[in-house]
Amino acid sequence: MKKCRLCGKEAKLTEEHIPPKAAFNNVKRKLTRDRDSQDILLGEKTFEEVNGYYKKGQTFKTLCSSCNNFLGTEYVPEYVRLAVNLMYSYKKEGCLPKHNTYYFIEMPLRPLNFLKQVLSMFCSIVNEGFNEQFDFKNYILHKEENGKFSEKYKVGMYGFVGKQGFAGGPVIRINLDKSPPDIICKIEFVPFGFMLVNKEFEFPDGILDLDALKDTEYNREYDILFQFGIYDEVSPLYIGR
């Protein structure tokens, strides 16, 4: 019996996809999702074919089945909704947008549900030591709770078009005098990426601070305009800043 990284209970842990399988994390080959998204963009495969053909994507075994089911019911659908809409939006342009450009998408979304899915994925992918410091687990578990989610961290979102999919951490330490890294962990799978960073960390242009979504109401749909930069790998962006 191990400890669930979200509710903290001792339980049998179950395997889950990070990011969710339906958000293009469905490829058996390790960390090369963009070929599949290219196939979709070029019309050579449909989303359904890609889903049907491949058996697995990146998975973690860090949550209990009750937490997995809870996330799957409450938050995953909105995450998948944005991923699919963004991918279709990219597809309209004929090819993936270019590195270092800006992208806009406006769509209806339940933003608090979406934000909590992103936060929950960070809980799953870091090691126990980091996970224990996360102060937003109750925020995730109490679905109606909104407003400030952390005293210590914030979350950035950006468009991602790189070749390498990645979910993990700790990622990068910018200020070498400080012991914890500035970017605690990140998740980068076409069409977007997310990073959990220390609160004092300044996002460069193009990284959207998801704090903007925190005061919305659970399960309520809003028209959201997302505006963010497109990157093929975020870490190099920070080195030398």
Ligand SMILES: [Zn+2]
């Ligand atoms: Zn749990």
